[in-house]
Ligand SMILES: [Fe+2]
């Protein structure tokens with residue numbers, strides 16, 4: 001058994017082989033997972049965070065704090081066993097993103113924005129809503145990465161952009177699959 005640790009979320013994975021993605025935050029393992037003994041806490045030497053990065057981190061944290069309970073609610077409302085699992089998985093990943101952002105900001109998370117934590121009544125509407133949320137998040141994270149002068153914050157936003165882009169692709173496939181039901 002080996003231990004791998006994620007440079008993005010800091011969580012440790014135990015397994016016989018490296019997974020393709022961090023099981024906790026979804027980061028691409030080839031880029032961001034290292035052997036546990038080689039892991040370094042890259043949040044430790046960020047230094048002063050620029051105003052623009054701080055604002056972007058706060059906006060990102062609010063997005064993740066809204067999206068995690070949205071996915072949880074979508075999972076609870078779904079009667080489809082596959083989508084229950086998918087939404088539950090995405091809820092955990094978004095909560096992990098909130099946690100990763102919180103560690104950089106060193107703040108308590110805000111409450112979800114009123115109404116933004118609530119899912120709709122049908123699976124297809126929730127898949128489409130999720131797709132819109134992920135699209136908005138990916139575009140925002142890409143911009144935030146380009147605005148970050150701090151290497152660590154650039155890396156974090158780059159990883160988040162990649163992860164949410166994976167979610168958009170996944171949701172494209174699920175929307176096609178469940179539209180024909
Ligand atoms: Fe991770």
Ligand SMILES: [Fe+2]
Nearest residue numbers: 064093094097
């Ligand atoms: Fe996220």
